[in-house]
Amino acid sequence: GQSLEQPSEVTAVEGAIVQMNCTYQTSGFYGLSWYQQHDGGAPTFLSYNALDGLEETGRFSSFLSRSDSYGYLLLQELQMKDSASYFCAVFNQAGTALIFGKGTTLSVSS
Amino acid sequence: DAGITQSPRHKVTETGTPVTLRCHQTENHRYMYWYRQDPGHGLRLIHYSYGVKDTDKGEVSDGYSVSRSKTEDFLLTLESATSSQTSVYFCAISDPGTGARANYGYTFGSGTRLTVV
Numbered sequence: 001g002q003s004l005e006q007p008s009e010v011t012a013v014e015g016a017i018v019q020m021n022c023t024y025q026t027s028g029f030y031g032l033s034w035y036q037q038h039d040g041g042a043p044t045f046l047s048y049n050a051l052d053g054l055e056e057t058g059r060f061s062s063f064l065s066r067s068d069s070y071g072y073l074l075l076q077e078l079q080m081k082d083s084a085s086y087f088c089a090v091f092n093q094a095g096t097a098l099i100f101g102k103g104t105t106l107s108v109s110s
Numbered sequence: 111d112a113g114i115t116q117s118p119r120h121k122v123t124e125t126g127t128p129v130t131l132r133c134h135q136t137e138n139h140r141y142m143y144w145y146r147q148d149p150g151h152g153l154r155l156i157h158y159s160y161g162v163k164d165t166d167k168g169e170v171s172d173g174y175s176v177s178r179s180k181t182e183d184f185l186l187t188l189e190s191a192t193s194s195q196t197s198v199y200f201c202a203i204s205d206p207g208t209g210a211r212a213n214y215g216y217t218f219g220s221g222t223r224l225t226v227v
Contacts, residue, residue, distance in 0.1 A: 045215030096160060097143060102152035
Protein backbone atom coordinates (compact mmCIF):
# COMPACT_ATOMS: atom_id res chain seq x y z
CA GLY A 1 0.00 0.00 0.00
CA GLN A 2 0.88 3.66 -0.04
CA SER A 3 2.44 5.40 2.95
CA LEU A 4 3.85 8.88 3.51
CA GLU A 5 5.98 10.37 6.26
CA GLN A 6 6.02 14.03 7.21
CA PRO A 7 7.42 15.81 10.26
CA SER A 8 4.53 16.77 12.52
CA GLU A 9 5.58 20.35 13.28
CA VAL A 10 7.86 23.06 11.99
CA THR A 11 8.36 26.56 13.40
CA ALA A 12 9.89 29.56 11.69
CA VAL A 13 9.94 33.36 11.82
CA GLU A 14 8.53 35.88 9.38
CA GLY A 15 10.73 36.49 6.38
CA ALA A 16 12.57 33.19 6.72
CA ILE A 17 12.66 30.19 4.40
CA VAL A 18 11.25 26.83 5.49
CA GLN A 19 11.44 23.40 3.92
CA MET A 20 8.88 20.68 4.70
CA ASN A 21 9.86 17.17 3.73
CA CYS A 22 7.85 14.19 2.59
CA THR A 23 9.03 10.64 2.01
CA TYR A 24 6.77 8.04 0.50
CA GLN A 25 6.44 4.36 -0.27
CA THR A 26 4.15 3.44 -3.13
CA SER A 27 3.09 0.61 -5.37
CA GLY A 28 3.04 2.55 -8.61
CA PHE A 29 3.81 6.27 -8.68
CA TYR A 30 1.86 8.98 -10.46
CA GLY A 31 3.30 12.09 -8.86
CA LEU A 32 3.47 14.00 -5.58
CA SER A 33 0.94 16.67 -4.61
CA TRP A 34 0.91 19.32 -1.88
CA TYR A 35 -2.07 20.87 -0.12
CA GLN A 36 -2.42 23.66 2.40
CA GLN A 37 -5.06 23.77 5.13
CA HIS A 38 -5.67 26.65 7.48
CA ASP A 39 -7.20 25.91 10.85
CA GLY A 40 -10.93 25.28 10.46
CA GLY A 41 -10.75 25.47 6.67
CA ALA A 42 -10.71 23.15 3.71
CA PRO A 43 -7.52 21.83 2.11
CA THR A 44 -6.46 23.74 -0.99
CA PHE A 45 -4.25 22.49 -3.81
CA LEU A 46 -0.76 23.98 -4.01
CA SER A 47 1.31 21.96 -6.44
CA TYR A 48 1.86 18.70 -8.28
CA ASN A 49 5.18 17.16 -9.36
CA ALA A 50 5.13 14.28 -11.81
CA LEU A 51 8.79 14.56 -12.82
CA ASP A 52 12.05 15.09 -10.92
CA GLY A 53 13.05 18.63 -10.19
CA LEU A 54 11.81 21.89 -8.82
CA GLU A 55 8.50 23.58 -9.66
CA GLU A 56 8.13 27.21 -8.60
CA THR A 57 4.96 29.19 -8.08
CA GLY A 58 5.62 32.55 -6.50
CA ARG A 59 6.91 32.10 -2.94
CA PHE A 60 6.16 28.37 -3.07
CA SER A 61 8.38 25.71 -4.65
CA SER A 62 7.98 21.94 -4.69
CA PHE A 63 10.72 19.44 -5.38
CA LEU A 64 10.61 15.77 -6.30
CA SER A 65 13.24 13.03 -6.45
CA ARG A 66 11.65 9.82 -7.65
CA SER A 67 14.84 7.80 -7.13
CA ASP A 68 14.83 8.77 -3.43
CA SER A 69 11.04 8.60 -3.02
CA TYR A 70 11.32 12.07 -1.53
CA GLY A 71 9.92 15.51 -2.02
CA TYR A 72 9.72 18.81 -0.24
CA LEU A 73 7.75 22.01 -0.19
CA LEU A 74 9.79 25.20 0.14
CA LEU A 75 8.22 28.43 1.34
CA GLN A 76 10.18 31.66 1.00
CA GLU A 77 9.66 35.09 2.58
CA LEU A 78 7.42 33.56 5.20
CA GLN A 79 4.36 35.49 6.28
CA MET A 80 2.07 35.02 9.27
CA LYS A 81 -0.68 33.86 6.92
CA ASP A 82 1.47 30.87 5.95
CA SER A 83 0.76 29.34 9.38
CA ALA A 84 -1.22 26.25 8.39
CA SER A 85 -0.96 22.51 7.94
CA TYR A 86 0.69 21.19 4.80
CA PHE A 87 -0.06 17.76 3.40
CA CYS A 88 1.77 15.76 0.79
CA ALA A 89 -0.19 13.15 -1.15
CA VAL A 90 0.33 10.36 -3.68
CA PHE A 91 -2.13 8.42 -5.77
CA ASN A 92 -3.31 4.97 -4.73
CA GLN A 93 -2.06 1.93 -6.62
CA ALA A 94 -4.84 2.23 -9.20
CA GLY A 95 -4.05 5.90 -9.75
CA THR A 96 -7.64 6.88 -8.99
CA ALA A 97 -7.55 8.58 -5.58
CA LEU A 98 -5.10 10.53 -3.44
CA ILE A 99 -3.66 9.15 -0.22
CA PHE A 100 -2.52 11.88 2.14
CA GLY A 101 0.25 12.09 4.70
CA LYS A 102 -0.57 13.15 8.24
CA GLY A 103 0.62 16.66 7.56
CA THR A 104 3.14 19.15 8.91
CA THR A 105 1.87 22.05 11.01
CA LEU A 106 3.82 25.21 10.25
CA SER A 107 3.83 27.97 12.85
CA VAL A 108 5.19 31.33 11.77
CA SER A 109 6.07 33.85 14.47
CA SER A 110 6.98 37.52 14.28
CA ASP B 111 -13.71 28.61 -7.81
CA ALA B 112 -15.28 25.20 -8.39
CA GLY B 113 -18.80 24.87 -7.09
CA ILE B 114 -18.91 22.25 -4.38
CA THR B 115 -21.13 22.33 -1.33
CA GLN B 116 -21.55 19.97 1.58
CA SER B 117 -24.59 19.60 3.77
CA PRO B 118 -25.18 19.75 6.60
CA ARG B 119 -22.23 21.79 7.89
CA HIS B 120 -22.70 20.54 11.43
CA LYS B 121 -24.62 17.59 12.82
CA VAL B 122 -25.00 15.92 16.18
CA THR B 123 -26.52 12.47 16.17
CA GLU B 124 -27.02 9.59 18.56
CA THR B 125 -25.18 6.29 18.50
CA GLY B 126 -26.95 3.71 16.39
CA THR B 127 -28.84 6.13 14.14
CA PRO B 128 -28.30 6.32 10.36
CA VAL B 129 -26.78 9.53 9.01
CA THR B 130 -26.41 10.76 5.43
CA LEU B 131 -24.05 13.51 4.34
CA ARG B 132 -24.45 15.16 0.97
CA CYS B 133 -21.89 16.53 -1.46
CA HIS B 134 -23.15 18.55 -4.42
CA GLN B 135 -21.03 19.89 -7.29
CA THR B 136 -21.85 22.13 -10.22
CA GLU B 137 -18.63 21.49 -12.17
CA ASN B 138 -19.59 18.26 -13.92
CA HIS B 139 -16.39 16.65 -12.60
CA ARG B 140 -16.18 12.92 -13.05
CA TYR B 141 -14.42 12.06 -9.78
CA MET B 142 -15.81 12.64 -6.31
CA TYR B 143 -14.30 11.60 -2.97
CA TRP B 144 -15.14 11.37 0.71
CA TYR B 145 -12.40 11.83 3.32
CA ARG B 146 -12.49 12.02 7.06
CA GLN B 147 -10.08 14.11 9.08
CA ASP B 148 -9.12 13.40 12.68
CA PRO B 149 -6.34 14.90 14.80
CA GLY B 150 -3.10 13.05 14.22
CA HIS B 151 -4.42 11.12 11.23
CA GLY B 152 -4.56 13.65 8.43
CA LEU B 153 -7.07 12.99 5.66
CA ARG B 154 -8.16 9.39 5.20
CA LEU B 155 -10.04 8.18 2.14
CA ILE B 156 -13.42 6.58 2.84
CA HIS B 157 -14.95 6.00 -0.60
CA TYR B 158 -14.73 7.55 -4.00
CA SER B 159 -16.65 7.60 -7.26
CA TYR B 160 -15.37 7.68 -10.82
CA GLY B 161 -18.76 8.06 -12.46
CA VAL B 162 -22.50 7.65 -11.94
CA LYS B 163 -23.08 4.41 -10.03
CA ASP B 164 -19.32 3.67 -10.12
CA THR B 165 -17.77 3.67 -6.66
CA ASP B 166 -14.86 2.08 -4.85
CA LYS B 167 -13.62 1.69 -1.30
CA GLY B 168 -10.85 3.65 0.34
CA GLU B 169 -8.64 3.09 3.38
CA VAL B 170 -11.35 3.38 6.04
CA SER B 171 -14.59 2.24 4.40
CA ASP B 172 -15.96 -0.02 7.15
CA GLY B 173 -19.26 1.33 8.51
CA TYR B 174 -19.81 3.63 5.53
CA SER B 175 -21.66 3.31 2.24
CA VAL B 176 -21.97 5.70 -0.69
CA SER B 177 -24.23 6.33 -3.63
CA ARG B 178 -23.99 8.40 -6.76
CA SER B 179 -27.14 8.41 -8.86
CA LYS B 180 -26.34 11.73 -10.58
CA THR B 181 -23.07 13.30 -11.65
CA GLU B 182 -23.56 16.22 -9.28
CA ASP B 183 -24.42 14.37 -6.06
CA PHE B 184 -22.34 11.99 -3.92
CA LEU B 185 -23.91 10.77 -0.70
CA LEU B 186 -22.11 9.26 2.27
CA THR B 187 -24.18 7.16 4.68
CA LEU B 188 -23.26 5.95 8.11
CA GLU B 189 -25.56 2.97 8.49
CA SER B 190 -25.43 2.94 12.29
CA ALA B 191 -23.35 5.77 13.68
CA THR B 192 -20.73 5.05 16.35
CA SER B 193 -18.69 7.42 18.50
CA SER B 194 -15.56 6.46 16.51
CA GLN B 195 -17.17 8.11 13.49
CA THR B 196 -17.13 11.52 15.16
CA SER B 197 -15.00 13.46 12.72
CA VAL B 198 -14.84 16.19 10.11
CA TYR B 199 -15.89 14.86 6.73
CA PHE B 200 -14.62 16.44 3.53
CA CYS B 201 -15.87 15.90 0.03
CA ALA B 202 -13.57 16.60 -2.91
CA ILE B 203 -13.90 16.67 -6.69
CA SER B 204 -11.42 16.38 -9.51
CA ASP B 205 -11.25 16.19 -13.25
CA PRO B 206 -7.86 14.88 -14.32
CA GLY B 207 -8.18 16.37 -17.79
CA THR B 208 -6.04 15.29 -20.68
CA GLY B 209 -2.64 15.96 -22.16
CA ALA B 210 0.81 16.40 -20.74
CA ARG B 211 -0.24 18.94 -18.13
CA ALA B 212 -3.32 17.28 -16.75
CA ASN B 213 -4.46 18.96 -13.57
CA TYR B 214 -4.31 16.60 -10.64
CA GLY B 215 -5.59 19.10 -8.09
CA TYR B 216 -8.59 18.35 -5.94
CA THR B 217 -11.14 20.95 -4.90
CA PHE B 218 -12.51 20.37 -1.42
CA GLY B 219 -15.83 21.32 0.09
CA SER B 220 -16.03 23.21 3.38
CA GLY B 221 -16.54 20.06 5.41
CA THR B 222 -19.20 18.58 7.69
CA ARG B 223 -18.47 18.36 11.38
CA LEU B 224 -20.24 15.26 12.70
CA THR B 225 -20.53 14.44 16.38
CA VAL B 226 -21.91 11.07 17.48
CA VAL B 227 -23.03 11.03 21.12
